[in-house]
Amino acid sequence: MIKKFQRLLLKNTFAVVGPAMAVFFVLSILLLRYPIFDGLECEDVTGVADYNGRLQVMYESNAKLATFDAKNLYYTGYDYYIDGKLKGAYYYSMENGNMNFFILNTSSPEDFIEARTVKGEIIKDNISVTHIVDKLISSAGIREDMVDNYYSYYVISELDYPSAYITLVYVLCLSPALVCGLLIIYVLLIIINPTMHSQAEALSVYGNVRHVIKDINYELKNKLLYKRENVYITHNYMVVSYLLKTVVVKLDEVKYMSKNLVDKNIGFGREIEVYRLTISNPGIIFFEIDFNDEEFIDQVVENIRGF
Numbered sequence: 001m002i003k004k005f006q007r008l009l010l011k012n013t014f015a016v017v018g019p020a021m022a023v024f025f026v027l028s029i030l031l032l033r034y035p036i037f038d039g040l041e042c043e044d045v046t047g048v049a050d051y052n053g054r055l056q057v058m059y060e061s062n063a064k065l066a067t068f069d070a071k072n073l074y075y076t077g078y079d080y081y082i083d084g085k086l087k088g089a090y091y092y093s094m095e096n097g098n099m100n101f102f103i104l105n106t107s108s109p110e111d112f113i114e115a116r117t118v119k120g121e122i123i124k125d126n127i128s129v130t131h132i133v134d135k136l137i138s139s140a141g142i143r144e145d146m147v148d149n150y151y152s153y154y155v156i157s158e159l160d161y162p163s164a165y166i167t168l169v170y171v172l173c174l175s176p177a178l179v180c181g182l183l184i185i186y187v188l189l190i191i192i193n194p195t196m197h198s199q200a201e202a203l204s205v206y207g208n209v210r211h212v213i214k215d216i217n218y219e220l221k222n223k224l225l226y227k228r229e230n231v232y233i234t235h236n237y238m239v240v241s242y243l244l245k246t247v248v249v250k251l252d253e254v255k256y257m258s259k260n261l262v263d264k265n266i267g268f269g270r271e272i273e274v275y276r277l278t279i280s281n282p283g284i285i286f287f288e289i290d291f292n293d294e295e296f297i298d299q300v301v302e303n304i305r306g307f
Helices: 004-032 035-040 051-060 126-140 163-192 200-206 209-222 294-305
Strands: 065-082 085-095 098-105 112-124 151-157 224-228 231-234 237-241 246-250 256-267 270-281 285-291
Touching: 004 163, 004 209, 004 237, 004 246, 035 163, 051 098, 051 112, 051 151, 065 098, 065 126, 085 126, 098 112, 098 126, 126 151, 200 209, 200 246, 209 224, 209 231, 209 237, 224 294, 231 294, 246 285, 256 294, 270 294, 285 294
Parallel strands: 098 151
Antiparallel strands: 065 085, 065 112, 085 098, 112 151, 224 231, 231 237, 237 246, 256 270, 270 285
């Protein structure tokens, strides 16, 4: 069961992280439903009857990412260089009577690859494919017009697969969900261990933070002497809970108190008169709290002085 003082700290926490969690949650849903992910999905074109025609349709519709379970890949003798460095090589395989071309990511091309799942981007490479086909039909002594309908200029290139871009997109789109998850973990941690709360460090002026929190929880439950609105006074503490913070004053550390009628700016150039209670002990505590009601401030002062 969450104890009273911890509930006050959690109220402050939810006032800050609650809206943030809601925003990040909604943002996560919107980003994950954004159409950009449709273009990052690879279509499996293994076994497609009109393979070459399918590659053309995908290329022209800008859905260029594909995966293909290739069998019996043969090295064409053509390599792919980037900035003068060997990064890949052209391979072909025969599937359903068609010659399929691939650019595989390799720095040491093998003559034959028995099987490989090729995941890449569809590119149109007329020049390279023409050279490769010319070389193959020349070596085999086959007339060029006999193979014209059995290959296309569309190639699945592993080197052109935008893995870095896809990773970045997923990281950016999933980061709100990750932040939301971390905020939930933070809330759970401060429920388990309230000393981790961002406001807990301020209690160190009164001693060991864990012991102070335990003491405040005990007094709020068993030694509560005065409670009105957001002000709690126990035998040894005054706890004032605001929306974003909770202030704790140990009563035996209070050395000076003053009550003043002051003008308080409430925004938009408006001011109101409030009763301001100043509590201090040089080097230890300094705290001001405003009251709209004089009776309220007098009751608080009376309870503080009584101990």
